[in-house]
Amino acid sequence: MIKFHDVTKEYGGHRVLGPVSGRIEAGGITALIGPNGAGKSTLLSIVGRLMQPTSGGASVDGLDVRTAPTRELATRLAILSQEHRLDARITVRDLVAFGRFPHTQGRLTFGDHAHIDRALDFLELTGLQHRYLDELSGGQRQRAFVAMVLAQDTEVVLLDEPLNNLDLKHAVLIMRQLRRAADLLGRTIVIVIHDLAIAAAYADRVIALKQGQIAHSGTVEEVMTAEIVSELYETPVRILEVDGRRVPVVMP
Amino acid sequence: MIAAPAQQRQAAGARGPRPWALALLAVGTAGLAVASLFVGGFDIDLPGLAADPEQLRQFLVSRVPRTLAIVFAAVAMSVSGVVMQLLTQNRFVEPTTAGTTQWAGLGMLLAVLLWPNAPFLTRLVLATVLALLGTLAFMAIIQRIRTRDKLMVPLVGIMLGAVVGAVSTFLAIEFDLLQSMGAWRSAGFSGIVRGYYEPLWVAAIVAIAIYVLADRLTLAGLGRDIATNAGLDYRTAMLLGVSAVALCTGVTSVVVGFLPFLGLIVPNLVSMLMGDDLKRSLPWVALTGAAILLLCDIVGRIVVAPMEIPVSVILGVIGSAVFLAIALRGRRAG
Amino acid sequence: MRLALVWAAALAACVLFLTLGIQGPVEYALTRRATVLGAMVVAAFAHGVGTVLFHTATGNRILTPSIIGFDSMYTLMQTLTVFLFGATAIATSESIPKLLLQTGLMVAASTLLYGWLLGGRRGSVMMLLLVGVVLGLAFDSVSSFLQRLLSPTEHDILSIELFGRISAVPVEYLPLALAVCAAVAVVVWRRVHRLDVLLLGRDQATCLGVHHRRELTVVLLLVAVLVAFATALLGPMTFFGFLVATLAYRLAGDHRHRAVLPMAFGLGLLALALSQTVMEHVFDANGVLTVIIEAVGGIVFLVLLFTSRRAL
Numbered sequence: 001m002i003k004f005h006d007v008t009k010e011y012g013g014h015r016v017l018g019p020v021s022g023r024i025e026a027g028g029i030t031a032l033i034g035p036n037g038a039g040k041s042t043l044l045s046i047v048g049r050l051m052q053p054t055s056g057g058a059s060v061d062g063l064d065v066r067t068a069p070t071r072e073l074a075t076r077l078a079i080l081s082q083e084h085r086l087d088a089r090i091t092v093r094d095l096v097a098f099g100r101f102p103h104t105q106g107r108l109t110f111g112d113h114a115h116i117d118r119a120l121d122f123l124e125l126t127g128l129q130h131r132y133l134d135e136l137s138g139g140q141r142q143r144a145f146v147a148m149v150l151a152q153d154t155e156v157v158l159l160d161e162p163l164n165n166l167d168l169k170h171a172v173l174i175m176r177q178l179r180r181a182a183d184l185l186g187r188t189i190v191i192v193i194h195d196l197a198i199a200a201a202y203a204d205r206v207i208a209l210k211q212g213q214i215a216h217s218g219t220v221e222e223v224m225t226a227e228i229v230s231e232l233y234e235t236p237v238r239i240l241e242v243d244g245r246r247v248p249v250v251m252p
Numbered sequence: 253m254i255a256a257p258a259q260q261r262q263a264a265g266a267r268g269p270r271p272w273a274l275a276l277l278a279v280g281t282a283g284l285a286v287a288s289l290f291v292g293g294f295d296i297d298l299p300g301l302a303a304d305p306e307q308l309r310q311f312l313v314s315r316v317p318r319t320l321a322i323v324f325a326a327v328a329m330s331v332s333g334v335v336m337q338l339l340t341q342n343r344f345v346e347p348t349t350a351g352t353t354q355w356a357g358l359g360m361l362l363a364v365l366l367w368p369n370a371p372f373l374t375r376l377v378l379a380t381v382l383a384l385l386g387t388l389a390f391m392a393i394i395q396r397i398r399t400r401d402k403l404m405v406p407l408v409g410i411m412l413g414a415v416v417g418a419v420s421t422f423l424a425i426e427f428d429l430l431q432s433m434g435a436w437r438s439a440g441f442s443g444i445v446r447g448y449y450e451p452l453w454v455a456a457i458v459a460i461a462i463y464v465l466a467d468r469l470t471l472a473g474l475g476r477d478i479a480t481n482a483g484l485d486y487r488t489a490m491l492l493g494v495s496a497v498a499l500c501t502g503v504t505s506v507v508v509g510f511l512p513f514l515g516l517i518v519p520n521l522v523s524m525l526m527g528d529d530l531k532r533s534l535p536w537v538a539l540t541g542a543a544i545l546l547l548c549d550i551v552g553r554i555v556v557a558p559m560e561i562p563v564s565v566i567l568g569v570i571g572s573a574v575f576l577a578i579a580l581r582g583r584r585a586g
Numbered sequence: 587m588r589l590a591l592v593w594a595a596a597l598a599a600c601v602l603f604l605t606l607g608i609q610g611p612v613e614y615a616l617t618r619r620a621t622v623l624g625a626m627v628v629a630a631f632a633h634g635v636g637t638v639l640f641h642t643a644t645g646n647r648i649l650t651p652s653i654i655g656f657d658s659m660y661t662l663m664q665t666l667t668v669f670l671f672g673a674t675a676i677a678t679s680e681s682i683p684k685l686l687l688q689t690g691l692m693v694a695a696s697t698l699l700y701g702w703l704l705g706g707r708r709g710s711v712m713m714l715l716l717v718g719v720v721l722g723l724a725f726d727s728v729s730s731f732l733q734r735l736l737s738p739t740e741h742d743i744l745s746i747e748l749f750g751r752i753s754a755v756p757v758e759y760l761p762l763a764l765a766v767c768a769a770v771a772v773v774v775w776r777r778v779h780r781l782d783v784l785l786l787g788r789d790q791a792t793c794l795g796v797h798h799r800r801e802l803t804v805v806l807l808l809v810a811v812l813v814a815f816a817t818a819l820l821g822p823m824t825f826f827g828f829l830v831a832t833l834a835y836r837l838a839g840d841h842r843h844r845a846v847l848p849m850a851f852g853l854g855l856l857a858l859a860l861s862q863t864v865m866e867h868v869f870d871a872n873g874v875l876t877v878i879i880e881a882v883g884g885i886v887f888l889v890l891l892f893t894s895r896r897a898l
Contacts, residue, residue, distance in 0.1 A: 403716050
């Protein structure tokens with residue numbers, strides 16, 4: 001379970017987030033939605049201890065992310081940030097193998113290779129596993145990073161816009177794998193996402209941020225209403241029901 | 253770190269400096285120039301100038317050229333800095349951090365090696381040509397490489413300058429010119445007399461040309477796509493800008509020596525006050541540069557009188573301190 | 587496999603360097619050559635390993651560690667010595683305490699810089715580099731002024747100190763130098779896997795449970811120790827480490843530090859031993875070794891800059 005309380009983040013006196021408090025229950029997929037600059041990535045980075053909050057704090061499974069040893073946190077929490085830089089020539093398989101680092105500190109066992117194989121297979125990367133990352137397309141590279149995070153095999157997985165650069169097929173592929181990880185393995189997945197249709201199709205819960213505040217929080221059915229979404233994005237949106245699912249549609 | 257303060261600068265620019273501020277700066281700079289005329293080993297004062305022909309001769313042969321040289325060199329280097337920062341869209345680029353000065357130094361050395369008895373003009377031309385080639389190479393490199401971090405650009409330029417500097421040093425060792433090369437690298441105005449400083453007028457003229465071309469250079473700095481879209485011949489504008497910088501740097505290096513940091517700190521100081529519009533900021537840049545260099549030179553003449561500390565040493569020490577203050581201030585604000 | 591080949595070649599070059607064309611008393615010649623070889627081992631290790639570590643810590647493969655001002659600080663220290671105490675002082679003052687003092691000063695200065703610029707909430711490696719560079723330029727301008735005031739004789743003696751002098755290292759320094767390298771090697775080897783993770787950048791390294799800032803500080807301190815010590819012992823070398831590291835990335839065929847680091851070390855040794863042998867026996871030229879290697883390194887740097895399509 002993830003908890004955060006009174007979290008704020010300021011840059012040079014300008015507040016971009018908070019104060020926000022809340023909790024995300026264990027299990028299931030939670031989507032963070034909201035307009036640009038609402039503080040979604042900031043909140044995710046603070047929970048994933050990539051960023052220090054100006055005030056307030058966050059905990060994962062009762063571990064305070066600011067004070068708990070980062071090595072112990074890495075066995076419980078994985079986060080994929082938006083930008084991945086890489087200068088070394090690394091193959092896809094080697095990158096995914098890094099996901100095992102928190103468990104092995106670099107010495108891979110037979111079991112680790114099984115994890116790596118499974119993560120590669122999940123993201124349809126087995127055929128690409130010996131290619132170098134700098135030879136891949138943006139979408140293929142994005143999948144490789146997601147595979148690394150899955151290979152890390154943690155209770156909590158935080159993903160910041162993992163569908164960037166992906167076509168529909170691979171976006172759906174990743175969301176299905178996340179759904180499977182949540183359903184079969186009981187993982188807690190939090191995902192920053194812009195595509196509302198995909199969010200509505202795969203998430204269990206939605207947290208909507210606006211101007212650094214949590215505007216709404218609840219199940220997909222509670223938050224994905226025409227009124228809330230239109231107000232959130234200041235854009236008229238209608239919500240259709242297709243086979244019992246919410247589908248947001250933009251009104252021209 | 254670099255982008256964020258832009259907003260503050262924009263805000264400051266929109267407010268604008270008060271109209272009389274530029275006049276005040278001009279008066280201050282003129283005051284320093286007058287002070288520079290009357291400081292030095294040989295006592296000169298106004299009544300003496302009128303009465304004593306020897307004083308007048310000294311004044312015209314040594315003091316006036318020296319002061320003019322300082323002003324022109326300062327204008328040349330600060331304007332070069334602002335143009336390079338505009339063209340590369342990078343706040344940390346100037347002739348020293350792009351390797352331009354090192355190329356000019358190599359040119360000077362080659363001229364001395366190849367044609368030891370050739371006139372002064374040969375050195376000037378060769379220094380400028382190599383400075384131009386080197387700067388074009390630098391521009392080509394930074395356009396090829398996509399870099400995440402803006403600070404990478406000056407670091408690459410400094411490495412490039414280090415390679416060229418190493419070649420120069422090697423040649424200098426082979427031909428036993430090391431100490432004289434050291435003398436060029438350390439800039440000073442003590443040897444400036446009439447008949448020696450005149451090439452610096454070129455730098456002054458180039459500065460005026462840059463003022464005329466300011467809008468085009470600003471547009472070119474926004475990148476090839478935007479410039480072409482706006483109907484500007486990007487390559488020509490870029491070439492003009494780089495040539496101007498090479499000419500300024502070449503002339504200054506040959507006549508005076510290397511003036512580190514001036515092109516870095518002056519544009520950054522001015523930009524903090526009034527934003528980045530070249531046409532508006534150029535007079536400020538020129539005057540501020542002249543004021544700083546005059547001040548450094550006067551300090552260098554007074555501190556250990558009757559000896560002199562070369563201006564480049566004072567500039568190097570003060571300049572690095574100011575630069576660090578600017579960089580770290582940006583870091584806090586960003 | 588590749589590593590074994592490179593090391594075999596490096597060892598062969600060492601043997602060749604030790605034994606080729608010995609004239610006169612064998613023992614004397616061997617001792618002299620072994621001393622030079624020892625200096626080469628130190629140079630290859632310090633610059634090769636130091637540069638690879640520096641690249642990993644700073645997240646690029648184009649800079650050299652001396653860019654942050656080690657060379658300039660060393661030059662300033664030596665220039666000041668000559669300026670204050672005269673040319674004879676620099677020759678007579680050569681001793682282990684002076685070596686340690688100079689290394690200590692350089693390491694202390696860089697530690698201050700690291701603590702200042704990597705700490706806090708907005709620590710930035712690039713800012714660290716730039717501040718180092720700017721301080722280096724300031725040191726340079728003071729050095730070049732002081733050098734102008736020296737007499738030509740003093741200047742000549744100083745310039746000998748300021749260029750790489752692998753063939754003139756006193757034998758007494760070697761045990762200490764090799765011990766420093768061995769100590770650094772142990773520390774590096776213990777964290778060789780964590781170094782791999784650092785390649786992924788701050789966010790991913792943190793995500794994988796590596797305390798990024800602490801690792802970064804440790805790695806940069808190791809770099810400071812290696813480069814400062816090598817500079818104080820052997821004189822400034824700017825591009826040698828760059829040359830060796832660049833080749834090592836190409837030849838290692840593996841991004842892992844456990845492959846790249848020994849490769850860089852081996853290649854450095856191979857390059858130094860081979861070119862010194864060739865210099866002495868083919869061109870009959872002695873002492874210009876570092877100048878040549880620096881020139882090759884500088885050229886490789888330029889070629890890489892002009893041909894690299896990859897992001898920096």
